[in-house]
Amino acid sequence: MKIGSDGWKQFLIRGASEMGISIERLQVDQFAVHASELMAWNRKMNLTAITDPVEVAVKHYLDSIAAYRLISESSRILDVGTGGGFPGIPLKILIPELHLTLIDSTLKKIHFLKHIIRTLKLRQTEAIQARVETLSGQNRFSNGFDQVVSRALFPLMDLIKMSAPLIAEHGKIIAWKGELRREEIEALRLELNEKGFTVRLEYYTLPFLDIKRSLMIFGR
Numbered sequence: 001m002k003i004g005s006d007g008w009k010q011f012l013i014r015g016a017s018e019m020g021i022s023i024e025r026l027q028v029d030q031f032a033v034h035a036s037e038l039m040a041w042n043r044k045m046n047l048t049a050i051t052d053p054v055e056v057a058v059k060h061y062l063d064s065i066a067a068y069r070l071i072s073e074s075s076r077i078l079d080v081g082t083g084g085g086f087p088g089i090p091l092k093i094l095i096p097e098l099h100l101t102l103i104d105s106t107l108k109k110i111h112f113l114k115h116i117i118r119t120l121k122l123r124q125t126e127a128i129q130a131r132v133e134t135l136s137g138q139n140r141f142s143n144g145f146d147q148v149v150s151r152a153l154f155p156l157m158d159l160i161k162m163s164a165p166l167i168a169e170h171g172k173i174i175a176w177k178g179e180l181r182r183e184e185i186e187a188l189r190l191e192l193n194e195k196g197f198t199v200r201l202e203y204y205t206l207p208f209l210d211i212k213r214s215l216m217i218f219g220r
Contacts, residue, residue: 001053001054002053003032003035003036003039003053003056003057004032004033004035004036008032008035008053008057009028009029009031009032011054011057011208012028012031012057012061012062013028014207015057015058015062015206015207015208016062016065018207019062019065019066019204019207021065021068021094023094027093027094030093030120031061031090031093033119033120034085034089034090034093034116034120035056035057035060035061037112037115037116037119038056038060038084038085038112039051039056041112041115042084045108045109045112047083047084047109047112048060048083048084054208054209055209058206058207058208058209058211059206059209059211060084060086060090061090062206062207063086063087063151063176063206063213064086064087064088064089064090064091064151065087065090065091065094066176066204066206066213066215067087067091067149067174067176067215068091068094068095070147070172070174070202070215070217071091071095071098071147072146073095073097073098074097074098074099075095075098075099075146075147076098076099076101076144076145076146076147076168077091077092077098077099077100077101077145077146077147077148077149078101078103078132078135078141078144078145078147078148078149078163078166079100079101079102079103079149079150080103080132080148080149080150080152080154080159080162080163081103081104081105081132081150081151081152081153081154082102082103082104082109082113082127082152083104083109083151083152084109084112084113085102085112085113085116086151087149087151087176088100088102088149089102089113089116089120089122091149092122092125093120093122096123097124098124098125099124099125100122100124100125100126101125101126101127101128101145102125102126102127102128103127103128103129103130103131103132103135104127104129104130105129105130105131106129107129110127110128110129113127114127132148132159132162132163132166133162135166136162136165136166141166142165142166143165143166143167143168143169143171144166144168145166145167145168145171146167146168146171146172147167147171147172147173147174148163148166148167148171148172148173148174149173149174149175150163150173150174150175150176151175151176154175156175156177156188156216157191159173159175160173160192160195160197160218164220170219171219172217172218172219173217173218173219174215174216174217174218175215175216175218176213176214176215177213177214177215177216178211178212178213178214179212179213179214180201180214185199185201192218196220197218197219197220198218198219198220199216199217199218200216200217201214201215201216201217202214202215202217
């Protein structure tokens with residue numbers, strides 16, 4: 001199965017359906033363009049270590065859209081440490097009304113993301129070379145987002161501390177994580193409650209590969 005082929009697209013549609021998410025034909029075509037360009041650019045720069053067609057579909061696209069029901073239309077979303085555009089680009093494709101800002105500290109990745117934004121004609125979408133901790137001092141970004149999302153491997157408390165000044169009142173921070181032990185969750189919940197944050201978890205299993213995952217949703 002080749003990335004971007006009809007078989008790959010059908011595989012993606014079937015996987016999303018198992019997660020209770022419907023993908024339209026135009027959307028899966030956009031996923032395929034993004035994935036094909038990701039692989040082409042990956043030969044020249046380090047965008048992703050995941051290159052197997054099944055793993056690209058499952059670990060990048062299906063994992064990204066796991067938060068689909070947590071994102072409201074027209075939300076202002078900041079994707080921190082987005083890399084090749086995950087989870088932001090797949091969520092934007094599924095929810096075109098989103099106002100999406102993608103940030104990464106690596107300029108080459110931003111060049112790729114700007115290419116994808118142009119190629120897919122994604123409106124209300126921008127890619128910026130930046131670190132999340134530098135944004136809070138800019139009036140444009142302070143309290144400017146409804147949700148901050150991240151699949152990057154930040155320590156959770158660092159992500160929360162750096163993202164908190166960027167979320168609007170009643171805003172949320174959503175982090176993608178693997179399977180967590182109960183004692184980890186309780187320790188984190190206690191620490192966050194002391195800092196005025198709430199936390200809830202949503203668990204899911206990625207289709208085909210049977211990988212246990214979790215979404216951690218932080219609010220205040």
